[in-house]
Amino acid sequence: MDENESLTVTLTLDNDEELECAVLTIFETEGQEYIALLPLDEEGESGDGDVFLYRFHQTDSDEPSLENIEDDDEYERAADKFDEWLDSLEYEDLEPDEAPDAD
Template identity: 65%
Template sequence: MSEHNHDCNCNHDDCNCGCHNDEAVTVTLTLDNDEVVECAVLTIYEADEREYIALLPLNEDGENEDGDVFIYRYKEVDGEPTLENIEDDDEYEVAADAFDEWLDEQDFDALDDEE
């Protein structure tokens, strides 16, 4: 994640999310059950003064099969992206609501582009 794209509306100052790049930025996660999952970065966004990242898990063909989205707390530590599990239900609700708002904005923006 080295390119900087500041036009994607993800609200991250050093945006690397690839929203407008032809090539999607992906990350590889190792889940608690040791399953390795490749995920596309949908957006990095702020909610309640914290940053979060929304990831779209992909299958071997680079497609999302079930519509699931993973949301993690996002931080940069010494210039390296770090993901943290969200353990608190209230915090997760805030992060999920903010992601839903981002999704709604994307749908609205897509409609504007069609006109």
């Protein structure tokens, strides 16, 4: 895969509509893996900025499996970890003279 090419997945929604999503990251918290997906429109652009979080499992056959997060506390833990990941990206994007002082 080209380094500029994004990894995407197609979700089938409850109403059988298919939704193409960019994979933002796969991350782990408390021993469980999660995936963050960004829905894309027909032109392959991100729409309203909503991000979907799912439980992520890689099976023995290398087929990924996604599960809804039903528990509110589990969702909050996953969302907090995703927010930490986003914050780390913003910090990495700062120019050296823009980095906050360590005082």
